[in-house]
């Protein structure tokens with residue numbers, strides 16, 4: 001059986017929340033180069049809270065976050081970004097009044113203008129849809145184009161770790177599948193560690209090397225997709241939480 005890679009980013013026993021009230025409790029998770037790790041779980045389970053804790057937006061009540069061998073617990077988001085952690089939030093992921101190019105330039109805020117030009121070319125290779133629309137205002141993009149821009153903006157700093165909060169939300173099933181299977185898989189193939197939240201359990205299991213199921217703020221089950229699918233408690237966990245596997249496929253049907 002193939003071993004998991006040495007983690008690029010890992011969290012050990014983290015607890016965090018809002019205003020002193022914990023939302024996630026004692027969560028551990030890891031992602032290594034070349035790996036796609038998916039976090040699935042019902043609405044309100046704490047998936048976004050977990051990601052915000054990993055990237056330093058939320059303060060930890062307890063626990064440790066390691067970037068490589070370095071303890072980065074409590075470090076601010078700018079430092080994590082500078083050290084190679086790219087984060088695409090669930091909402092407000094692009095600057096709507098700006099053009100596609102300006103969004104990419106903002107993503108490259110730590111780079112010289114020559115480096116920005118070079119990176120715009122490179123992220124254009126990753127998302128060939130973007131170069132022809134560099135002058136278009138971001139609020140004119142389709143849902144799929146918008147998500148590509150949001151990811152491309154974060155790729156400007158060439159992160160080692162890419163953290164994506166529901167990249168396929170509001171995409172048609174077809175676009176969602178192509179984003180996951182083509183782009184997300186390819187980014188992992190380039191050696192990036194990819195951690196993503198995905199509401200559609202089946203889609204997550206198809207793309208991920210490892211999946212953690214978060215329910216009510218705790219990891220209730222984790223493993224390789226093939227192993228999870230064989231476990232009886234997997235589907236029961238979803239049914240118990242009020243979102244069965246099939247229903248969770250239907251939450252993102254809006255065509256864009």
Ligand SMILES: Nc1ncnc2c1ncn2[C@@H]1O[C@H](COP(=O)(O)OP(=O)(O)OP(=O)(O)O)[C@@H](O)[C@H]1O
Pocket residue numbers: 018023041042043044045046047048049050090199
């Ligand atoms: N800024 C906030 N202040 C207070 N409570 C919050 C805040 N953001 C989220 N919460 C609460 O934390 C809990 C977990 O929310 P979170 O956004 O992490 O869930 P999620 O798993 O990402 O859900 P979804 O699938 O709907 O995106 C919810 O009960 C939510 O109401």
Ligand SMILES: [Mg+2]
Pocket residue numbers: 047048049090165
């Ligand atoms: Mg969320």
